[in-house]
Amino acid sequence: MIIDFLIYKYNYLATIILILIGLYSVIVNGNLLKKVIGLNILSTSVILFYISISKVSGGSAPIYAENVVRYDNPLPHVLMLTAIVVGVSITAVALSIIIKIEETYGTIEEDEIVEIDQNDDMVDNK
Amino acid sequence: MNKDIILKTTTRIIVPFILVFSLYVLAHGEISPGGGFQGGVIFAAGFILYSMVFGVEELYKIISKKVIIFLTALGVSIYTGVGFITMLNGGKFLEYAKIPGFDMKSGNAMGLLFIETGVFITVFSVMLLLYIEVAKKYDN
Amino acid sequence: MNLKMNLPALVVVFPFFSAMMMVAIGIFNRKVVPYIFQITATITAYFAFSLLIEVYTNGPIRYYFGNWIPPVGIEYYVDYLNILFVTIIASIFFVMSFYFPLSVRKEIPESKSYIFYSVTTLFASGLLGITITGDMFNIYVFTEISSITAYALIAIGGNRRSYRSSFNYLILGTIGASFIVLGIGYLYMATGTLNLLDMQERLQHVYNSKITISAAAIIIVGLSLKMALFPLHSWLPGAYAHSPSTISAFMSATSTKVMAYLLIRFVYTIFTPNFATKIIPITDIVMYISLIAIIAGSFLALGQKDLKYMFAYSSVGQIGYIVFGAMLINANGLIGSIYHFLSHAIVKGGLFLVAGIIFYNFTNTKIEITNGLFKKMPFTSIGFLIFALSMIGIPATSGFISKWYLVMGAIETGNWIGVTVILLSSLLTAIYFWRVVDRIFFKAPDDDVKFNEPISMILPTYILAGCSIYFGLFPHQLVNYAQKAVLLLMETIK
Numbered sequence: 001m002i003i004d005f006l007i008y009k010y011n012y013l014a015t016i017i018l019i020l021i022g023l024y025s026v027i028v029n030g031n032l033l034k035k036v037i038g039l040n041i042l043s044t045s046v047i048l049f050y051i052s053i054s055k056v057s058g059g060s061a062p063i064y065a066e067n068v069v070r071y072d073n074p075l076p077h078v079l080m081l082t083a084i085v086v087g088v089s090i091t092a093v094a095l096s097i098i099i100k101i102e103e104t105y106g107t108i109e110e111d112e113i114v115e116i117d118q119n120d121d122m123v124d125n126k
Numbered sequence: 127m128n129k130d131i132i133l134k135t136t137t138r139i140i141v142p143f144i145l146v147f148s149l150y151v152l153a154h155g156e157i158s159p160g161g162g163f164q165g166g167v168i169f170a171a172g173f174i175l176y177s178m179v180f181g182v183e184e185l186y187k188i189i190s191k192k193v194i195i196f197l198t199a200l201g202v203s204i205y206t207g208v209g210f211i212t213m214l215n216g217g218k219f220l221e222y223a224k225i226p227g228f229d230m231k232s233g234n235a236m237g238l239l240f241i242e243t244g245v246f247i248t249v250f251s252v253m254l255l256l257y258i259e260v261a262k263k264y265d266n
Numbered sequence: 267m268n269l270k271m272n273l274p275a276l277v278v279v280f281p282f283f284s285a286m287m288m289v290a291i292g293i294f295n296r297k298v299v300p301y302i303f304q305i306t307a308t309i310t311a312y313f314a315f316s317l318l319i320e321v322y323t324n325g326p327i328r329y330y331f332g333n334w335i336p337p338v339g340i341e342y343y344v345d346y347l348n349i350l351f352v353t354i355i356a357s358i359f360f361v362m363s364f365y366f367p368l369s370v371r372k373e374i375p376e377s378k379s380y381i382f383y384s385v386t387t388l389f390a391s392g393l394l395g396i397t398i399t400g401d402m403f404n405i406y407v408f409t410e411i412s413s414i415t416a417y418a419l420i421a422i423g424g425n426r427r428s429y430r431s432s433f434n435y436l437i438l439g440t441i442g443a444s445f446i447v448l449g450i451g452y453l454y455m456a457t458g459t460l461n462l463l464d465m466q467e468r469l470q471h472v473y474n475s476k477i478t479i480s481a482a483a484i485i486i487v488g489l490s491l492k493m494a495l496f497p498l499h500s501w502l503p504g505a506y507a508h509s510p511s512t513i514s515a516f517m518s519a520t521s522t523k524v525m526a527y528l529l530i531r532f533v534y535t536i537f538t539p540n541f542a543t544k545i546i547p548i549t550d551i552v553m554y555i556s557l558i559a560i561i562a563g564s565f566l567a568l569g570q571k572d573l574k575y576m577f578a579y580s581s582v583g584q585i586g587y588i589v590f591g592a593m594l595i596n597a598n599g600l601i602g603s604i605y606h607f608l609s610h611a612i613v614k615g616g617l618f619l620v621a622g623i624i625f626y627n628f629t630n631t632k633i634e635i636t637n638g639l640f641k642k643m644p645f646t647s648i649g650f651l652i653f654a655l656s657m658i659g660i661p662a663t664s665g666f667i668s669k670w671y672l673v674m675g676a677i678e679t680g681n682w683i684g685v686t687v688i689l690l691s692s693l694l695t696a697i698y699f700w701r702v703v704d705r706i707f708f709k710a711p712d713d714d715v716k717f718n719e720p721i722s723m724i725l726p727t728y729i730l731a732g733c734s735i736y737f738g739l740f741p742h743q744l745v746n747y748a749q750k751a752v753l754l755l756m757e758t759i760k
Contacts, residue, residue, distance in 0.1 A: 196293055206286070208284060209275070218272065218333045219272065220269070220331060220332040
């Protein structure tokens with residue numbers, strides 16, 4: 001059964017692996033840029049998942065053509081177009097915030113940023 | 127890289143083709159893969175290529191930043207504007223059959239083209255704006 | 267134009283459209299943008315109220331986009347529940363729109379102000395869209411519209427901490443949204459539809475499927491992340507404390523609560539309580555987490571040195587009340603939850619407005635500067651007192667009514683832990699608010715500098731304070747509305 005799953009439904013497995021890679025790199029990496037890359041991997045995994053569920057066995061691509069009886073479900077493809085747009089906008093916002101962080105803190109390593117903030121707090125409390 | 131003649135010449139030749147191809151993608155959106163979003167991205171790619179080779183300042187000579195920001199708003203306004211027109215004409219939001227001067231069949235075809243044009247303009251200008259905002263810091 | 271028929275679309279599309287207009291006009295003339303903003307807020311509130319009247323006289327409305335009949339087309343589904351939320355969001359937006367111009371002039375660079383107004387309007391239209399839509403994927407799209415604008419709005423806050431908090435929120439918010447869209451994908455896989463009502467119908471036959479169970483788990487995790495339920499709240503304090511004061515007021519009043527509304531929507535309309543009782547007890551799990559959130563939020567608020575941080579942590583606790591009431595699966599609990607949604611939106615929004623007035627004069631909001639504030643800024647101080655009393659839940663304020671219903675619901679379901687927690691947390695709330703009230707009213711001021719309290723900032727604060735007292739004294743109308751909503755939601759339990 002596991003072998004069947006691996007052969008016929010490996011794309012779901014790939015989805016899960018991609019989600020885990022994305023989450024891992026968001027959590028573990030201290031570099032803000034790498035976190036954003038992790039987020040992108042995460043949203044890509046969602047896209048892969050939706051495209052996987054749109055497949056109809058024996059169906060062709062959902063574009064009108066003659067002599068084709070069965071089409072894949074086009075709806076998830078359309079939805080994922082939106083998800084791609086959302087992914088682009090989130091990346092853009094994240095990158096511009098990172099640029100601002102780099103300007104104001106002088107670094108994009110999270111532990112250094114935390115240190116700078118803690119020093120600020122110490123100065124404030126005195 | 128700024129002086130590279132091969133790059134500059136190739137870009138000059140290739141950019142018009144990119145722009146025309148993007149318009150084809152836009153117009154053919156309803157019956158083949160494509161549409162406003164993809165067309166807009168390709169259209170923006172042409173401009174981005176141009177500004178990568180010649181610099182952002184050169185790009186501003188063609189299209190100023192104010193115009194780009196205005197286009198961002200204009201595209202979405204076309205989209206929602208079509209919706210408002212159908213509502214004013216007694217239909218529901220984006221009910222293409224109720225666009226003045228069109229019937230059920232032509233309305234559906236043309237209405238789609240209208241809103242795709244709106245999407246095209248917005249996507250083009252947003253993509254260009256994103257590129258400029260990030261690139262202007264590392265220009266020159 | 268058939269205005270009545272198109273109200274559901276107009277409520278969302280109109281602010282969306284005028285946000286774009288603000289950009290288009292703002293590049294040429296920045297001065298008019300605040301006026302367009304206020305007009306937009308007014309007209310949106312007018313649409314929301316007409317829709318409220320329309321729904322309560324003629325019953326739920328199903329609005330088909332482009333006249334495509336669902337499940338093919340996208341549908342806006344307005345029933346007794348979400349029209350309440352739409353009205354609350356629109357009217358809070360309206361009331362706060364008076365507050366914006368002065369505060370924005372103080373805190374936002376002039377060259378960016380028109381973008382700021384536009385993005386704020388877009389944020390509001392995203393929130394309205396989440397509440398009104400009847401299509402699963404639309405929920406995700408509007409969630410992202412409201413979140414992306416929220417990231418930008420927090421980052422505009424001015425100091426470098428706001429960039430950092432915005433980035434934190436961006437990371438966690440995007441993970442949450444990815445979980446939501448993944449869960450929606452699972453539901454689509456199980457049922458083959460994205461329409462809410464259609465899905466409720468079709469999902470009943472596949473309750474036992476593993477796909478449905480994973481969908482429930484994934485969606486609830488994603489929603490908890492977005493609404494900052496206790497262990498997942500770490501983005502919230504920074505985001506509220508370092509954003510511009512108008513934005514912290516508007517966000518605290520609406521954004522996390524809209525996610526709580528989505529939780530109610532998912533649990534009651536899509537999964538239905540039957541799923542929770544028969545298959546896996548998701549509601550019980552979330553309910554106990556929310557109880558922990560109530561206590562933890564109150565304790566965390568106790569130790570804060572900054573007013574905005576204190577309000578933010580107290581928001582973490584208050585979202586617990588809303589979730590707790592909703593997860594009791596009990597009519598009174600749900601009424602309490604809806605009423606608390608209103609009460610907390612008014613009160614927390616008002617408190618952040620008060621913090622904004624203090625920031626306007628002192629350019630910071632540390633608790634230690636409030637010594638003897640009553641002598642310097644009497645109107646602000648009295649506003650603060652009213653909101654503080656409402657937060658604690660003193661009778662004759664809206665906080666009392668919501669807690670009353672929550673406790674009633676808890677007693678009816680025999681949930682004595684819940685009763686204890688609510689009473690205990692009211693005590694904690696009293697402690698951490700009285701700490702500030704004591705400083706404001708009974709301590710001598712450090713100096714006798716007089717401060718000005720601009721009328722355009724005081725007025726919205728007092729309108730909210732008045733609402734809080736009004737809904738504390740005359741809750742009948744709203745409770746009737748909430749009861750109608752609850753009856754509709756509870757229909758699925760048989």
